[in-house]
Each structure stands twice: as structure tokens, then as C-alpha cells.
Amino acid sequence: MKTSTHGAHLTALTRFGAVNAFLVREDDGLTLVDTLMSGSAKAILAAASAAGAPIVRIVLTHGHADHAGSLDDLHAALADVPVLVSAREAKLMDGDPVMEPGEPPLSGARILRTKTRPTALLVPGDRVGSLEVHAAPGHTPGQIALLDPRERTLIAGDSWVTLGGVQAVGKPKWPFPFPSLVSWHRPTALATARTLRGLEPARLAVGHGRVLEQPTGEMERALASAGA
Helix, strand or coil, rough: CCEEEECEEEEEEEEEEEEEEEEEEEEEEEEEEEECCCCCCHHHHHHHHHHCCCCCEEEEECHHHHHHCHHHHHHHHCCCEEEEEEHHHHHHHHHCCCCCCCCCCCCCCCCCCCCCCCCCECCCCCEEECEEEEEEECCCCCEEEECCCCCCEEEEECCCEECCCCCEEECCCCCCHHHHHHHCCHHHHHHHHHHCCCCCCCCCCCCCCCEECCCCCHHHHHHHHCCC
16 A cells, blocks of 8 residues: 655555555544555555544544545454445445435445444544544445645545546546546536635545645546536
């Protein structure tokens, strides 16, 4: 697994050059955002050890297998560490397929059903350490994004992609169309991408691709290309 640091607070953890999780440094330790695919727990724990601080909370942006795949193994190793998931995504991860009023039918990639239950359920406006919780539906119904106001770092989950070029998820784009192709509702995903651009991030950290500094110009061009 490759690690890279970005600013004073963010460390990216990358497997296979394509899938990212993040460690966010706080005064009390590290917040782990996403857990990569199954089999990543040991590498994540080693990265935290190398960073010189404990993981004190785990947050999931959404429940796809490449983001939640190592949650159960990490929870087994860090049994006292809180696990935080959006209230909407938690229902899907618990195997409840019933859609909420106004939601289109569930489609796209399967939401992973994990043994680990959340310690707390997140809603937009909550804070996780320094991180602000923002709704980011479209790729999944309950996806969230996290904004760190200390350096205006936006951890966008799969609302945005930088692998193969900056793209707003919801409009498939080669050479890496897969996040859009497996999204639950593409029009909602595009609307979310536009909303997150409006947060004026100074740094964009995504589930797939490099961390991008001063991203707003490229985000605006990607939205224009997607017709959003």
C-alpha cells in the first residue's frame, strides 16, 4: 500500500494505484475515512502506526465493497473505536432494501452488508472531529462527503474521481467510467458533484485517483463537460 501526505492533516492510503482511504490527523489521534477493500486491515493499521498516532474513529463515506471491505477486520482489531456511518447508508448496510419516499429504486453496485454495526449514525451538519458532514447522494443513497475546514480539504468519496482525469460522477468518462456506471442514480450524483464544488475546496481527496490541490477550476470544467 502506498501512503502520501497532503498538508498538515491528511494522509492518503492507496491500494493497487486506484482505491483510496484517508487518515485525518486530529488532536486526539487519527480519523480513518473508509477502509479499502477486504484484506486491507493490516496495511491500514501499519500506516497508522507509521503516522505515530492511534486510529480513534472510523467513518465510511458509503457502503460499497472497495470502501467498507475491511471494516469488519478493523473493528475486530479496534473493538473500542467508534464506527460512524450515515443514517441512510446504515439501513442499506444492514440489509434493508426499502427505499425512502421520493427515492428511485435501488440499483448500481451492491451495498456491502457488514457484521459491524455503527456506533453512531451521521446526518448532514454533524461534525466528526474537525470534519463537517455533507450529504452526497447519487453514487449510493446515503453517501456522505467530509470537509475539513482547517485547510478546506474535501473528502468526496465517489462523488468525484481524479483517476484518468477529473470527472463528476454521474456522467461516465473513459478511461475510468466505473464509478458512474455503478452509481445508484446518475442525475442525483451529478447534482451532488455540483453542490460539492460549491463548497470551494482547496484540496480534493477522492476514492479513486490522486489528491488534487486547488481543484475548483478543474471541477468546473468537468461539470461543464458533463452538462451539470
